[in-house]
């Protein structure tokens with residue numbers, strides 16, 4: 504399958520690995536928007552959050568377990584943020600389900616961070 508993140512998981516395209524288990528691969532985002540910006544992806548191809556079903560939803564729990572482990576290990580004691588962009592309106596550019604894990608900075612929240620919503 505012609506999928507960037509599948510190729511990263513398979514090692515065909517290089518990445519900076521930060522986490523790996525049976526279900527989840529974690530690596531550094533190539534264009535970080537925070538001091539810590541990792542991507543957590545299921546090892547199985549799921550195109551987006553809109554394709555989560557009763558059959559594949561276990562990986563979501565595994566991704567959040569991974570995030571908590573990383574946060575403890577790397578000491579994100581001031582907090583962290585997990586973001587999923589799903590579909591074009593949310594700006595999903597890679598069609599392999601992924602969660603952005605951001606930390607290391609005080610982050611804004613609210614309408615300003617979304618831009619002008621119409």
Ligand code: AMP
Nearest residue numbers: 518531532533534535588594595596597
């Ligand atoms: P999204 O816009 O939510 O689909 O997020 C896709 C993310 O993938 C962006 O933050 C990109 O910077 C990141 N990205 C794209 N190509 C690579 C790559 N080869 N290695 C690491 N991160 C990447």
Ligand code: ZN
Nearest residue numbers: 506509548599
């Ligand atoms: Zn994929």
